[in-house]
């Protein structure tokens with residue numbers, strides 16, 4: 001089928017052809033006639049399927065007839081994030097280039113004044129995030145009674161972000177006679193309920209996942225010998241160095257990991273920048289723009305930040321670890337090998353990731369080839385030299401008199417055991433992150449989250465130390481050694497109150513050699 005067969009206005013067809021598209025994608029083939037025919041549509045499709053054009057093209061066609069009145073938008077598109085809203089606006093501009101449609105983008109980070117001016121002039125298309133739309137409505141600047149078409153895009157993500165109550169309120173403010181299009185990658189019960197409540201006899205269109213349909217992606221995994229983040233980062237660098245051809249996304253499971261990995265890559269000379277929900281909007285947009293304009297080679301992202309973003313032409317996807325949700329693996333690798341292009345994906349699998357990786361293999365239903373980048377072993381040994389081990393050496397050097405195993409067991413100063421942003425411990429790598437964790441992390445400043453992260457990892461270390469005897473030299477041993485100072489300090493502070501400090505002014509920080517000398521005196 002070609003676009004010409006879809007009964008779209010010639011002005012739209014020429015814009016589509018100027019964009020380089022001749023054949024509609026399956027969601028466009030089925031969705032465009034349904035929307036043109038005035039039907040409600042439930043589209044089960046994710047980004048990469050061409051779903052945006054599936055509603056944008058027929059909307060332009062319909063809005064071409066008629067004119068907008070002040071403060072009364074004629075159509076409304078709800079998007080979960082500002083980036084997605086901005087991307088849909090771009091598509092309206094591209095495909096509506098031969099029309100004189102007025103568009104307003106109501107998203108955070110843009111002044112109310114400018115947005116008000118646009119609304120007052122009258123808009124054909126209003127693209128908004130639910131929160132900002134409600135703000136405008138409550139300020140009395142907006143009348144919803146003229147909305148003839150409503151799009152609820154990325155509905156499952158709206159659910160993740162807690163927007164469903166806002167959407168329900170917005171729906172009740174719109175005329176009942178409107179046409180409603182709802183798009184969602186998945187249909188959890190809450191979204192099915194929403195569709196039932198606000199749609200009339202919708203045409204249901206389900207399209208296959210682009211990643212499973214694509215055969216142009218070659219997938220690899222790289223076994224990482226350790227759960228230590230310093231080692232994982234060394235492995236990542238080796239893979240990126242060996243395989244990056246054009247532009248890539250590095251996926252991490254948590255926001256903090258995104259920052260650390262991006263910083264680490266950049267400090268090793270790679271052109272990399274992070275994108276996650278805690279970064280200011282202006283920074284996120286600027287980073288995305290740089291990536292789209294090919295001014296940036298590597299985007300380091302979380303699943304939540306990347307979902308739905310229209311980022312064409314990624315040559316490689318690197319997974320710092322398998323995602324907690326195996327569906328996300330399919331979404332991640334679907335960023336490469338799009339539209340007939342070839343792509344590669346590389347997943348780092350550490351010992352602690354085997355359960356997640358098994359779930360991925362089960363999900364994709366096929367084996368993935370192992371890849372060992374050249375120079376990886378050397379990079380790992382070098383990283384081991386910089387990792388936690390030298391800290392023990394350093395401590396031993398300063399404590400030579402005692403020697404032997406006992407020396408290693410002495411508590412280190414607490415600061416040394418505390419994971420820092422630059423060198424998180426093995427125990428942090430083993431925290432089992434979930435998609436929900438990432439989605440619900442509130443966009444606050446980094447510090448409080450780091451604090452709570454530290455507490456969580458210590459808690460887990462304690463449990464692990466009590467319940468299992470670690471094997472000598474194993475990763476688990478390293479992790480419980482990191483927890484040791486915290487336990488030792490707790491024992492110190494459990495000592496009976498009122499006991500005289502042995503050395504005034506030193507508190508608990510009494511060097512071992514002084515302690516031994518006073519103990520010898522007391523024994524004598």
Ligand code: AMP
Pocket residue numbers: 021022023024025028046047048049050051052053310312339
């Ligand atoms: P979407 O699923 O809407 O996020 O679109 C994903 C990508 O597919 C975007 O970069 C579009 O520009 C592109 N696209 C949309 N329609 C077509 C088409 N008919 N043929 C090829 N690419 C398309």
